[in-house]
Amino acid sequence: MVDPLESEERGAEAGRQRFILEDTGFDEVPRKYRRFYRKWRGPADSLAPNEVICPVCKVVIRSTRELRPGDRVYCMPCMSRLVVFRNDAGTLEAHVAY
Amino acid sequence: MAPRAVSAPPTDIHDLDPQAFLEEVHSFEFWFQAVEGYLSGLTYGHRPETVEAPLSDLERDRLTTVLCNYCVGETAALEGASGLIAIAPNRLAKVFLSTQVADEGRHLEVFLHRLRDIGVAAPEAEVERRASLSLRLFKRRLLELVASKDWEAAIFAQNVILEALEFAVFHSHAQTADPITREVLLGVVKDERRHIGFGENEIGRRLAGSPHIRARIGQVKKELDHLVLDTLAETVQHIGLPRDEEEQLGRAYLESVERLGFV
Numbered sequence: 476m477v478d479p480l481e482s483e484e485r486g487a488e489a490g491r492q493r494f495i496l497e498d499t500g501f502d503e504v505p506r507k508y509r510r511f512y513r514k515w516r517g518p519a520d521s522l523a524p525n526e527v528i529c530p531v532c533k534v535v536i537r538s539t540r541e542l543r544p545g546d547r548v549y550c551m552p553c554m555s556r557l558v559v560f561r562n563d564a565g566t567l568e569a570h571v572a573y
Numbered sequence: 574m575a576p577r578a579v580s581a582p583p584t585d586i587h588d589l590d591p592q593a594f595l596e597e598v599h600s601f602e603f604w605f606q607a608v609e610g611y612l613s614g615l616t617y618g619h620r621p622e623t624v625e626a627p628l629s630d631l632e633r634d635r636l637t638t639v640l641c642n643y644c645v646g647e648t649a650a651l652e653g654a655s656g657l658i659a660i661a662p663n664r665l666a667k668v669f670l671s672t673q674v675a676d677e678g679r680h681l682e683v684f685l686h687r688l689r690d691i692g693v694a695a696p697e698a699e700v701e702r703r704a705s706l707s708l709r710l711f712k713r714r715l716l717e718l719v720a721s722k723d724w725e726a727a728i729f730a731q732n733v734i735l736e737a738l739e740f741a742v743f744h745s746h747a748q749t750a751d752p753i754t755r756e757v758l759l760g761v762v763k764d765e766r767r768h769i770g771f772g773e774n775e776i777g778r779r780l781a782g783s784p785h786i787r788a789r790i791g792q793v794k795k796e797l798d799h800l801v802l803d804t805l806a807e808t809v810q811h812i813g814l815p816r817d818e819e820e821q822l823g824r825a826y827l828e829s830v831e832r833l834g835f836v
Contacts (some may be wrong), residue, residue: 503763505606511586529775532740532766539585547752548587551608552763553770554598556591573777573834 492541494525501534504551511537512552527569531555542567583624585642599665604672611763618683619756625690626751633691636754639746641703643684644696646739649712650768651677653731656719660727669771673732676764683757686813690753707803711735714797725779725786726793732793733773733829736823738801740765746812773829780833787834794835801826 496510504512513535515528522528524541532553538560542548546559557569597603614620628793654673661667688696715735718727718785740762747758780787802823809819830836 502610503607503766505603506610508586509610530832531770534766536587538587546587549589549594550604550770551586551598553766554595555770555774556594557722571773571777573774573781 488540491543492524494523494537494541496537496539508551512524512550513537522567527557527567529553529557530569531553531568531571535573536569547572595665599669599771601668601672604675607767608676608764611760615756615759615760617686618679619753623752623756625753628691628751632751634690635811636751637693637699638686638703639808640684640688640691640754641696641700642705642708642808642811643686643739643743643762644681644700645682645704645708645712647677647684649708649715650731650735650739651681652712653715653719653727653735654715657724657731658726660719660722660724662724666775669767671672673768673771676768677801680764683761687754687757690833705804705807707807709798711797711800711804714800718793723789725776725790727778728772729790729793730797732768733776733833734797734801734826736765736772736825737770737829738805741822742805742808742812745814745818745822746808749812749814769829773833776833777799791835794830 499513501509501512501514513526514534515533520535522535523537524534525538526531527542527548528534529536529550529552532550534550534552534554536548536550536557538546538548539544542559544559544561544567548557548559549555550557550569556572558572559567560570562568602751612618654670654677658667658670658674660671685696685700688699693699711730715727715730718730721727741767743758743762747755747762750758776790780790805822805826806819809816809822814822
């Protein structure tokens with residue numbers, strides 16, 4: 476029997492966009508993790524649905540999934556654990572989870 | 574022809590268990606592979622082929638003072654981080670601090686080398702001669718906190734306050750620096766990301782588990798704030814940044830302490 480909560484979780488997961496991440500030249504973490512991060516290129520830059528900025532070190536964190544409020548992400552360059560929130564402007568941001 | 578196996582969905586680093594994440598990033602193995610990515614092929618923090626830009630006497634003098642102050646900050650962090658290993662509360666913190674010691678030693682070395690590059694014959698004597706009073710006072714207080722074995726206060730002073738200041742200043746200075754100094758600074762900033770992250774997360778976890786330490790850390794902040802802001806003002810002046818840049822740097826420095834609930 477499938478746990479209804481598990482089933483609900485799977486359903487939500489199925490509706491998410493998936494992303495294939497490619498290396499963007501970010502060189503501050505071991506090679507196997509590099510595709511999960513990129514540099515923020517300033518005000519002209521924009522975030523994809525699978526990206527959020529680390530508030531501690533300002534690196535862009537990337538996921539293979541579209542990000543949603545409540546998701547946990549890790550910033551390896553500054554070793555922070557973060558939780559995704561939607562701010563008043565409607566965009567996603569990450570808060571440090573100590 | 575045999576059909577190709579369908580590959581499994583890509584694994585996501587963000588699915589890691591929190592403890593597994595900490596074990597991974599607070600390891601020498603992680604540190605070694607991370608720094609290899611951006612330090613490999615460099616000589617004293619810059620590409621060997623980067624050409625020295627001509628500096629006027631005034632620019633050279635200003636850069637000398639700035640680098641001397643950077644050396645004081647890095648020496649403070651080197652001595653502080655090495656002293657903190659003995660009182661670190663767990664293996665992961667000890668291992669992380671040992672990597673930080675290596676980073677700080679490298680930073681001191683590349684800044685001293687840069688001083689020699691720009692014509693300072695006796696860099697260490699020059700550091701003694703030019704070092705800012707507020708920064709020397711900060712260093713003295715930091716090392717007192719380490720000697721008193723006050724883990725939270727010392728990590729706060731070193732990895733939150735000092736590292737946040739350095740992160741903001743080095744990043745800003747790199748935007749206007751000569752090409753070699755810029756490369757040196759950008760490499761240092763990459764190391765500083767780990768140091769500020771460790772400090773903020775360690776203090777954040779400590780505050781969450783023991784809220785009573787907030788008052789003590791708040792007192793340390795109050796005590797050190799003016800030294801940090803004085804140092805910032807002096808450095809901005811020597812780098813030659815506009816006044817509004819100083820305010821921006823001050824805000825960048827304050828961001829991390831604000832996230833921890835200190836204003």
